[in-house]
Amino acid sequence: MRLPHSPWVEVGGDFAIGLRPIPQAAWLEGGEADPSARKDPLLAAHPAIVWGETPGSRDAQSEALAMVDAVREAQPGEARLPPLLAAARRVSDDLCLMERRDGVWRLTALSLCAPSFFTAQEALGKSLAELHAPVDGFEPRFGGRLERIFSGLRPGLILERRNWTVVNSDALFTPSSAPIRAQIPQISPDEAGQILHLRVERQTLRRLPDTGGALFTIRIWRAPLETLDDDPARLAAFAKAWRRATAEFRKYKGFASYDTLVEGFLRVRGESYSVNDE
Template identity: 30%
Template sequence: MFPGPQVTYRPFLEGVYRVSAGLFRLGTQPIPWREDGRAEEHTFALDREYARFIASKVAVHRRALHAYTGEAGLTPELREAALTFVARTLAAESGGAMTWDGRRFTNRALGWAADLGLRWGSVEALTRFDAPLAPLVAGVTPLQALDFLALNTPEDLAVLARDPQGGRDWLAAAHVLSPGHWDPRDKLGRDFAAVHAPVAGSGPMNATAPRLLEAVISRGPFVRFAWGVAMSDRLDQHPAAPPDEDRAATTRFDPARAFLRVERQTLTGFPAAHGALFTIRPYLYPLREAVATPGQAGALAAALRSMTPPQVTYKGLAHLLPGLLEWLNAQQSLKESEVSPALHSGA
């Protein structure tokens, strides 16, 4: 249903690892590490990986949904604003595969439709019909409107709220079924600084939280990126998920099994409702494809070397970094030696 190619993002091309807001204005600011260097214009990335994301989300939904989702002080006004945006934007960006008439949301790829009460989060009149990907959601019953809408998109969803009187902010809702080694339950109800406190090197960013949230709510939408190196391409890396090779104590770097994990995140504000929607979409690229030139190998090596020891530990790279850097150095030397003879021969 969504055959479009995946875009390749390489944030490491800066050659330095940064913990910062790193906001790009959606629709206008070019992304320097995007393959074509264009600006991002979409909120939801509906591409050839769509079925894989839905299958992963459904597996989580069946196994332990309570560990990945929740609400904390989400007002009806903010719920309605955020979910209306999700329904309307999904329909607009789906090329006709999804529709929204203000009450009923239909997904012709997944073969289901439901009436949604977005102010209070209700799901009614759920119907199913034949569709290319209908078997993926055949055994799933959405619990409420956020749950239903989130099961239609690869992106995870979170809602940030801010008190218009005292200025206090908090994470008011989370539906995060593809987390990268963090537990959404630990973040619910907490403010920006507390949510990001475990992130090594986040102190300077957290110090700007009031100004950052004001920009997100009042001057967006924005897109930002985070990245790391993983030894598994599983989307769900919740601390309570079944163990796999990523971050296991016995795992060592192997380029044939390594991936660049990039999270594309968008932030859309709703000033009248005093909050914002945060979307998270992971991309997993085989490392050998993500690092395809000597320059890319050198940039990734430089970015990794710029990490502080706490950042190396936080990113799960402590036992991988020596082998990873050795491989990157070899890739850089090997590919440079392959290029040089051709240059000298005039080819």
């Protein structure tokens, strides 16, 4: 499939907040006939990985559910579920509820069925600073600005951002990187284009006006690296972003593990995609 977003074109190989306003009609992208058919088995098998809530979060959860009610119909079996979990069964996105507790924005509930190397249990209750602590250099560059964005978000405004990585898996459910990256030595250079996947996160943020919380959504898209062959401009932008990625970005994304495979993939596709002579 062709990815609907190409953030390596927009932001290159560095961290960026990159938020932009979008119309309400563009809030949830869909693209999945029945998200509950994927999410329900994960909840049954891995409850602590895919779901978590803190005491006192139900009012904000209910407000988030009301927002989803406006765009996605209710499904059977939701009545006894926590409100945010009921909402998450209807949408392809993962849903994360942020609330201001003791002067700090914290993650108070989340449904996480397409995790990118973390779990609900690990993230629940953490502040914005704690959630981004694994990202080298994030706090001094973006921490204060991110707090201001959450605190100043006005009702009715929906913000969107996107980011990207490369991983040797087409799975949506990837709570841990270890079993995936352990398979890297087994990948033949000839197979890199099929096995390595671009993994794109499309995120949105909007205020819950009644409770004052914020609803953060995460929609994962992925496609084999070889799909870039259909778009030379996208491929050239990827080569540039990969080769010029900052050290912090590369470390956090684990790019060193893929360098040989990705560079081989790019070289086969010709010197016209080199960025060395610019």
